[in-house]
Structures are given as structure tokens and as C-alpha cells.
Amino acid sequence: RSVENLVGTGIRPQARPKNKAWNKKVEALFATYAENCDVRGLDSLWDLQALTVRSYLRDGDVATHMMSDGRLQSIESDQIASPIGKSGDARFADGVELDVAGRPLKFHIVDERDRVSGPGVHDRASLPKRIEIDAKDVLYLSRRTRLQQTRGLTVFAQSFWLFEQLDGNIEATTIAARIAACFGALIKRAHPYNGGAPITGANGKSYKDWSMEPGMMKELEPGDDIVQISPQQPTQNFAEFVTLLARLLGIPLGLPIELVLLDSSKANFSSMRGALM
Numbered sequence: 001r002s003v004e005n006l007v008g009t010g011i012r013p014q015a016r017p018k019n020k021a022w023n024k025k026v027e028a029l030f031a032t033y034a035e036n037c038d039v040r041g042l043d044s045l046w047d048l049q050a051l052t053v054r055s056y057l058r059d060g061d062v063a064t065h066m067m068s069d070g071r072l073q074s075i076e077s078d079q080i081a082s083p084i085g086k087s088g089d090a091r092f093a094d095g096v097e098l099d100v101a102g103r104p105l106k107f108h109i110v111d112e113r114d115r116v117s118g119p120g121v122h123d124r125a126s127l128p129k130r131i132e133i134d135a136k137d138v139l140y141l142s143r144r145t146r147l148q149q150t151r152g153l154t155v156f157a158q159s160f161w162l163f164e165q166l167d168g169n170i171e172a173t174t175i176a177a178r179i180a181a182c183f184g185a186l187i188k189r190a191h192p193y194n195g196g197a198p199i200t201g202a203n204g205k206s207y208k209d210w211s212m213e214p215g216m217m218k219e220l221e222p223g224d225d226i227v228q229i230s231p232q233q234p235t236q237n238f239a240e241f242v243t244l245l246a247r248l249l250g251i252p253l254g255l256p257i258e259l260v261l262l263d264s265s266k267a268n269f270s271s272m273r274g275a276l277m
Contacts, residue, residue, distance in 0.1 A: 001253075001255055001259050001260065001262075002053075002057060002253045002254070002255060003050050003053050003054045003057070005255075005259070005276075006053055007046075007049045007050045007053055009046060010044075010045065010046025010047075010049055010050075011046075011049060012046070013030065014027065015027055033045075033070070034046065036071075037070070037071055037072045038071065038072060038074075039067060039071040039072060039073045045072075048064070048072060048074060051074065052064060052074065052141070055074075055076065055077065056141045056143060056152070057143070057154070057155045057253070058154060058155070058156070059076070059077035059078070059152070059154055060077060060142070060143050060151065060152030060153045060154040060155075060157075061077050061080075061140065061141060061142040061143060061151055061152030062074070062075065062076070062077055062140075062141050063075040063080060063107060063138050063139065063140045063141070064138065064139040065107075065109075065133055065137055065138050066137050066138075066139070067137075075107070075109055075138075077152070078110075079109050079110045080094065080095035080096065080107055080108065080109060080110075080151075081094065081095040081108060081109075081110050081130070082094060082095050082108060082130075083108055083130045084130075092108075093150035093151055094150075094151050095107065095108045095109075095151075096108075096140075096150050096151065097132075098150065102148065102150070103135075104135040104138075104140065104150070105134075105135055106132050106133060106134055106135060107132070107133045107135060107138050107140070108130040108131070108132055109130060109131045109132075109133060110128050110129075110130060110131075111128050111129045111130065111131050143155065155252045155253060156252070158252065159248070159249050159252060162245055162248055162249050163249070165245060166242065166245045166246070166249070169238075169241065169242070169245075170242070173238050179229070185226050185227065185228050185229060186226070186227045186229060187220065187224055187225070187226055187227075188224065188225040188226070188227060189221065189223070189224050190221070190222070190223025190224060190225075243257060243261070246260045246261055247260070256275040258271075258272060258275045259275060259276070
């Protein structure tokens with residue numbers, strides 16, 4: 001939702017000089033470039049914008065390399081990694097080589113084509129090589145929270161436990177509802193089971209329990225009693241609880257609850273306009 005609100009269908013520049021014919025020609029040329037700028041040939045510039053913002057929020061940082069021919073190469077956060085043996089070097093911030101002032105000089109990118117994987121691959125010679133890219137050719141977006149920080153922090157850093165609570169609560173409530181939708185019963189025996197007449201299944205094994213079917217009648221032993229199982233819901237205000245968790249999850253993204261859940265049932269025109277703004 002945050003990506004949709006920030007990028008939409010793509011941020012498209014417009015030429016504004018007074019020469020309208022020149023503007024039209026430039027915009028047409030740029031549109032042609034935008035449709036063919038991805039080095040992989042999979043996305044347009046508008047698609048790359050959305051994917052870049054998504055990666056920025058999810059991973060904390062993302063890079064885009066403008067190659068010598070003008071095409072764009074997107075670089076995932078985990079591809080930026082320090083060269084072998086340089087992980088403890090103060091000049092490197094996890095793959096970003098810095099000068100004495102902390103300004104990025106080069107980005108060291110893992111060469112995915114050289115990655116070797118499989119059982120027993122642990123030696124240094126099998127590790128993928130790094131490609132060095134000058135910082136002047138890289139657009140680096142980093143979600144930093146401190147002045148001297150170089151690598152970014154995911155927007156979900158403080159929310160992972162909330163996702164776990166939300167998932168666990170939904171699962172527990174759903175299971176309880178499924179149990180309540182069925183008929184469960186326990187037989188309370190007056191005397192310990194004496195093995196009198198166990199049920200023999202189709203596999204030839206004997207069982208001390210029996211199953212219920214619609215319209216079925218079962219005769220109990222003298223003194224036995226049957227008790228129906230009535231599972232309790234983990235929480236009676238399940239919807240309100242889920243809404244609260246969703247509201248907390250939307251805070252790091254700056255999204256109100258109406259946009260997180262796409263639910264405007266409790267909003268009016270003014271509040272929804274404020275939420276969208």
C-alpha cells in the first residue's frame with residue numbers, strides 16, 4: 001500500500017520549456033528509453049520505481065547502477081557485501097567503501113554469476129567474486145536512522161514480533177472456530193476400561209474409542225456419562241484485536257488503519273481524505 005501511494009503507476013517527468021514541439025519530442029524519446037532501460041529487459045522504468053521503493057522499505061537500502069550504455073541495473077541489498085577479508089576494515093560499511101569523511105567511493109557487489117553453492121562448499125575459493133562500481137554511477141537509497149550510519153534499516157525492524165503475534169492469534173482463533181463447528185464429546189467411565197468390547201477397525205486393529213456420525217445412536221456402559229466439548233474462543237474481541245495489531249504495523253509505514261485494511265466502514269469523507277493525504 002505504501003508503494004502504491006508513493007509511486008502509483010510511475011513518477012513521469014514532463015518537459016516544460018516554451019517550445020512545445022521540442023517538449024513533445026523529448027518526452028517521446030524519454031518514454032522509449034523508459035520502456036527499455038532495464039538491463040534484464042523485464043521491467044520498465046515505472047516498474048523499477050515501484051520495485052525500488054519496495055526494496056528500500058523492506059530491506060532498508062537498495063542501489064541502482066547506471067551502466068555505460070544508459071541502462072539501469074538494480075542491486076538488491078544483500079548483493080552489497082564487503083570483499084573477502086575486509087569485513088572488519090573500518091573503510092568498509094558492509095560492502096560500501098568509504099573515504100576518510102565517510103563518503104561512499106565504491107560499491108562492492110556480489111557477482112551472482114560466480115556464486116557456487118551445494119553440499120561441502122565452504123572454502124574461500126568457492127565464494128563469489130565482488131564487482132567494484134564507482135559511487136558516481138550508483139543511486140543509493142538508504143533508510144538510515146543515525147547520522148554516521150551508511151547501510152539502512154528495514155521498516156519492519158520493530159514490527160517482526162507484531163507479525164508473529166498477529167499470525168499466531170489468527171491461527172488459534174481459526175482452529176477454535178473449526179473445533180466449535182464440529183461435535184466433540186468425551187465419555188466419562190464409572191470404572192476403568194476393562195477391554196470388554198473394543199472396536200476393530202478396517203486395518204484389523206482394536207480401538208477403545210468410537211466415532212460419531214449424523215443420526216448415530218451409541219449405547220454406553222452402565223454408569224458412563226457423555227460430556228460435550230465446548231471450546232472457548234481465545235478472545236471474544238478478535239476483530240478489534242486484529243485491528244489494533246494492524247494499526248501498530250501501519251505506524252512505521254505512515255499508513256492509517258483505513259489504508260492498511262482497506263476498510264472505510266468507520267470513516268467519513270473528511271477522515272478518509274485526511275487518511276489518504
